[in-house]
Structures are given as structure tokens and as C-alpha cells.
Amino acid sequence: MPFEEKMTWVSGVVTMIVPVVYFAIMIGRLQGTPATDIHFQTPLIVAIVASVVLTIVGAIVISIGTSITATIHGRKPEDEIDRKDERDKTISRRGDLIGYYVASAGMVGVLILTMLEADYFWIANALYLSFVVAMAVSSAVKLVAYHRGF
């Protein structure tokens, strides 16, 4: 598996796990409590920071694992980690572009919420959801491209 694909897996898994936990907590708090009374700021910041930290930790773990595997097979670790070829770049661009379209569609939804003067809770969470879905779709498109070709 190319290093870039491993990184896509890390990004995709982190992108799925953290928001699922965050939204599960928010849905729990919504039960019987008006949205205006829900303190979402701290959990949202924690979720965003956790995503960044977990992605970095995942990248470090994958890098170390790849280096060890390369050494065992008599290959230079830097060849495995640094080698990003035209296929990796094309797949990355393709995934990012689809993710951009998804995020853009989500932004329209957020814009509508602001025009309707929805509560900050809904605007912030719709914004976060848009980014999360965009990232997840982007990762999925990349992984499908790696496996099925294009």
C-alpha cells in the first residue's frame, strides 16, 4: 500500500470517529434541552483539536511502521515515505475536488441557516458537519480510486 494511501486511511478514519463521538454527545444533549441552552463550544473545539492531534499521531505511527517494514524488506525508508508519484497526486487532486464540491454544497445550507437567523448551535454544527462530510467523501473517493483505478 502506498504511503499516501495509508495517510488517506488515517485521515478518513479520524474524520469518521471524532465527529461521530461529538455528534453523539450533541444529540444526547438535545434530548429535552433547547438548542439555545446547549454549550457546544468547548466540545466542538475539543473535537477539532482532537482530529488534528489524532491525524498527526496517526501520521507518525504510520511513518514509523512504514520505516520499519521498509528496513525489514531491505528498502530505504525514505523511498517508501517520500515517494509521491503522479498517480498519488492525481488521486489526491480528484478527492480534494469532490470534497470541495461537497463542502460548497454544505456552505449553501449554512448560508440558508444564517438567513433564517437560526441559533448559533445549528449554524456552527451545520458548518462542522459540512467539513466533516466533505473530508469523509474526499477520503472515500481517494480510497476507491486507489483500489478500483480511474
Add this chain to the structure above:
Amino acid sequence: MGKPTRVTNQIRALRFAAGEMTQAELADRLGVTRQTIIAVEQGKYSPSLEMAFQIARVFGVPLDGVFGYPEDGR
């Protein structure tokens, strides 16, 4: 599922003709990942024109000695 590209190639045969060159060796010579060589060989990825020329140069054959493009419907 059909192959994503209609471009065919003879890389596998050329590798064996070139002293059973491995996919990893070819990848190293081209500066790409082994998975990219596998994807090209399996018809899952059409390389850029530049990479196609590089592959042909490694085997010392013209471009159409490595890659082919069948007529419509085939």
C-alpha cells in the same frame, strides 16, 4: 467491473524479457511507487505521456512497443 482505461500494455512481458525485472526495480528506476506499476500493468491507471516515455526508455523500445489502444468496441 471493467477496466477503467482502454489503454493496454506489455509491461509484464517486457519486464520478464528484461531479465525478470521486478515491479519494485522498475518503480525505483522511474521514481514511482510499486503500486503505481501494478496499477498500470493491470490497466487500472493510464500513466502520463511523460511516464509512458520513461517506461519505454527503460525497456529500450518505442512507445507503441509498450502501450496500445484498441479500436472501438474492443
